Amino acid sequence: MRALLDLALPFARLLDPETAHGLAIGALSRLPAAPAPADDPRLAVDAFGLRFPNPVGLAAGFDKEAEVPDALLGAGFGFVEVGTITPRPQPGNPRPRNFRLVEDRAVINRYGFNSGGHGPAKARLTARRGRPGLVGVNVGSNKDSTDRAADYVAGIRAFAGLASYFTANVSSPNTPGLRDLQEESALDDLLARVIAARDEAAPGIPLLLKIAPDLALPHLDGVVEVARRRRIDGLIVSNTTISRPLTLRAAAKSETGGLSGRPLFALSTRMLAETFLRVDGGFPLIGVGGIDSPQTALAKIEAGASLIQLYSSLVYEGLGLAERIKAGLVTRLSRDKTTLAALTGRNAAALAREPFPG
Numbered sequence: 001m002r003a004l005l006d007l008a009l010p011f012a013r014l015l016d017p018e019t020a021h022g023l024a025i026g027a028l029s030r031l032p033a034a035p036a037p038a039d040d041p042r043l044a045v046d047a048f049g050l051r052f053p054n055p056v057g058l059a060a061g062f063d064k065e066a067e068v069p070d071a072l073l074g075a076g077f078g079f080v081e082v083g084t085i086t087p088r089p090q091p092g093n094p095r096p097r098n099f100r101l102v103e104d105r106a107v108i109n110r111y112g113f114n115s116g117g118h119g120p121a122k123a124r125l126t127a128r129r130g131r132p133g134l135v136g137v138n139v140g141s142n143k144d145s146t147d148r149a150a151d152y153v154a155g156i157r158a159f160a161g162l163a164s165y166f167t168a169n170v171s172s173p174n175t176p177g178l179r180d181l182q183e184e185s186a187l188d189d190l191l192a193r194v195i196a197a198r199d200e201a202a203p204g205i206p207l208l209l210k211i212a213p214d215l216a217l218p219h220l221d222g223v224v225e226v227a228r229r230r231r232i233d234g235l236i237v238s239n240t241t242i243s244r245p246l247t248l249r250a251a252a253k254s255e256t257g258g259l260s261g262r263p264l265f266a267l268s269t270r271m272l273a274e275t276f277l278r279v280d281g282g283f284p285l286i287g288v289g290g291i292d293s294p295q296t297a298l299a300k301i302e303a304g305a306s307l308i309q310l311y312s313s314l315v316y317e318g319l320g321l322a323e324r325i326k327a328g329l330v331t332r333l334s335r336d337k338t339t340l341a342a343l344t345g346r347n348a349a350a351l352a353r354e355p356f357p358g
């Protein structure tokens with residue numbers, strides 16, 4: 001089925017992106033249950049108190065409603081993150097809200113946390129309880145919420161006992177005011193409340209924070225300081241960007257929303273390196289943004305990522321990309337007789353000395 005999905009990619013691109021994505025989810029939901037392929041032991045990563053069979057994860061946004069995590073694990077991902085899931089159902093922004101920038105190997109989306117709410121996703125994850133594989137749950141707040149921190153707390157409580165880890169998504173650019181939660185005082189309050197809920201409802205389950213690539217470095221200093229003080233388990237660097245590189249060529253480049261894919265790589269990787277240096281070994285990082293090959297995956301690891309996540313590149317490369325990246329990582333480890341841990345962050349200081357990506 002995975003091979004058929006990859007063969008269907010050229011035809012899927014003839015459809016509206018959101019329609020094509022829905023068809024892909026539907027096809028994956030019909031896959032018979034199959035175990036994940038065995039990974040080379042050298043790809044295993046210990047992070048956040050969990051053991052990942054390989055470092056290649058699927059980012060939130062692909063399986064928003066927790067419909068197909070097992071099919072995706074069967075495609076070779078070391079972990080899958082579902083969501084973002086809000087407490088109450090909400091439709092998100094009007095369509096069209098997803099745009100391919102084919103010439104740039106990129107995507108712009110402005111979904112706005114479209115979600116079926118906690119109930120349906122919780123039922124699906126409850127039904128898969130006991131199956132192998134790491135499935136993280138990415139939680140967010142409703143657009144009309146008057147207490148956004150309370151929505152994140154509700155997410156922790158709803159998915160306690162079901163999530164391998166939690167991610168608090170405070171960095172989507174498509175919910176007005178959401179990124180304000182990255183301000184130091186607001187973030188401190190949010191993390192205090194969410195961690196208290198986690199410690200009560202799901203003790204020992206890792207809590208991660210997903211941040212934007214558009215933070216100024218002094219702002220990043222504050223985010224890392226709060227994250228370290230509150231002793232969260234890790235950061236995901238990064239979400240989509242509201243910036244628009246001058247190199248963009250596609251007509252859709254002027255669409256409002258978050259840009260992801262290849263043009264995000266330089267900015268997100270620089271922010272990853274800056275974060276790695278500031279964290280100073282305090283907790284692991286997940287690198288996201290523009291990974292579409294073994295080479296870009298390695299670059300993320302060398303910039304400071306213990307784990308990586310993909311999404312937008314699957315639009316152009318197909319689900320087989322996870323296996324190709326893993327094969328490339330094994331080749332590099334064999335050639336240089338090294339380990340993933342030894343590669344992690346080895347180029348971070350050098351990247352931080354380079355001119356900032358424009």
